[in-house]
Amino acid sequence: MKRIGLAAIVAAALLALLPSTATADVTYPDPQPVTGQQIIHDPTVIRLKSGDYVAYSTGGIIGARTSKDRKHWDDAGNAFATPPSWWYEYNDTGDPWAPDISYRDGRYWLYYAVSSWGSNHSAIGVATSRTGLPGTWADHGKVFTSERTDSWNAIDPAITRADGKLWMSFGSYWTGIRMVELNPRTGKAVTDAPVHHLATRPDAPYAVEGPYIVKHGRHYYLFASYDACCSGVNSTYKIRVGRSTSVTGPYVDSAGKPLLEGGGDVLLEGHGRYIGTGGQSVFRDRGRDWLAYHYYDAEDNGTPKLGLNRLSWTGNGWPVVF
Template sequence: MKRHRLAVIVAAALLALLPTTASATAAYPDPQPVTGQQIIHDPTVIRLKSGGYVAYSTGGVIGARTSKDRVRWDDAGNAFAEPPSWWYEYNDTGDPWAPDISYRAGRYWLYYAVSSWGTNHSAIGAATSPTGLPGTWTDHGKVFTSETTDTWNAIDPALIRADGRLWMTFGSYWTGIRMVELDPRTGKAVEGTTVHHLATRPDAPYAVEGPYVVKHGRHYYLFASYDACCAGVNSTYKIRVARSTSVTGPYVDSKGTPMLAGGGDLLLAGHGRYIGTGGQSVFQDRGRDWLAYHYYDAEDNGTPKLGLNRLRWKANGWPVVL
């Protein structure tokens, strides 16, 4: 998510962005109060089978936070002690971006991207762990890659299981959001898989990234971050959503505009001190859906911090943020 990363935190005044779509409410709710280590970027969160929560993020060697109650978060180091050697094929510092954590087949799976700002010479990798905790991950190398000759960018991975098959959304700029099928045994892209196109913008540079798909009722919902991140209080990130009855699309908003034509209902945008809301993911906790994202704190020099909000599903199936 993120073309990137944790860069350019600029102190400046910014007016709150107002919602402009029919699906938006008159005002956005603030994130749930959290304490402890709040600094984070591109968070992915899961409730562990052992109890408590872990969040992974861009920064460090996939930065880790843990919590017992989803309110107080503690710094837990990094997923890896040091970068796997192959990461250096994609940047000089072995810097990973935008992880995604999930659980299946008795193991936790962590997907992540390695790339450099402004290029689509990128790769998505995967690791597994028996506990989901930092320091327990075994890396399994590349899952899917992109090169400068491709019209997509292999970063910002997120997994979804649908109809007994495993899928991965990804994408940032370079004509937007894509999806490929994964082999559930290896966790890697199926050989010769079709690269499905899910969302784009009608104008270059096609500023949509950070996809995340969830199933609710008979629909799949595609959440994505639009516009610019990573500029502190000058960030214009916002979260939009559309839905489809098929995991591979087409995804359309509540007005019927396809995401491939620039559609998407505005779910959450900057307001008050909470600037540039995006880099989102969705997780379940005791049967309820939660939206995790970062925002830039206008009252703390644009520092990126953790945002958590409940998701409620309206009678017509569309999500709203609580």
């Protein structure tokens, strides 16, 4: 799930000493080679106007990595020097999760979540920057929240523009993936906006989270992480996808099964040393789509690392990775 801190990442790595239950599947591609600082969880990646790349992630105060070529990554500290004070309303350590970076209206926008493990007393916040680099972010507070009485969980944000409007998909367990409209000026939820339901599982605990929506052709594609993360080589995370002609759904898989009924085509799952693939996002680079995600390295004590694969599209409009 997109909700672990640095201590949990270390704990997950220690679980690598346990036997792996994953099986190899040669039909899934390995991540493309990267060097430097590879350790990451829930990556969101963007190519900056400068031509460099930045990746933000769960861990630290929104951990940062930078790259000149998308292949070698350097540790760049954190998005923030100190946690904004309001984060402590949601956990004792001011620990943020699952950021999402985008660019519009001359600024970079960084969305993120604050919560505690196993709770939907959660909030999504937003910050902006002119450069997108760590240390330059100004926080603007809460975007959208959830309480224990709600049937959704306000974490794992991802931003999408559609039909002249700004949307945020989000969700983790608690009946799955949701969406709300945002005010494009403030970047925050429209007052009394309806909460749309995009995907869930038929069985408790509704193990689907971490949505990301992109448009290709006439369809919107919902990518989400299914099953369990955060257990090193015992993680069962996998990335599934469905599509819709409307950003608010209904989303279906290639067999026509609705994602609200447990549908979803598997795009990528664990194989070989690359266990628990998930926490995904999609970014554009020189006109091409890329999938960013984390996996747990079975040959390095289950350490979570950065996965990058080219994302392409079949003739009938479904995504494939290579």
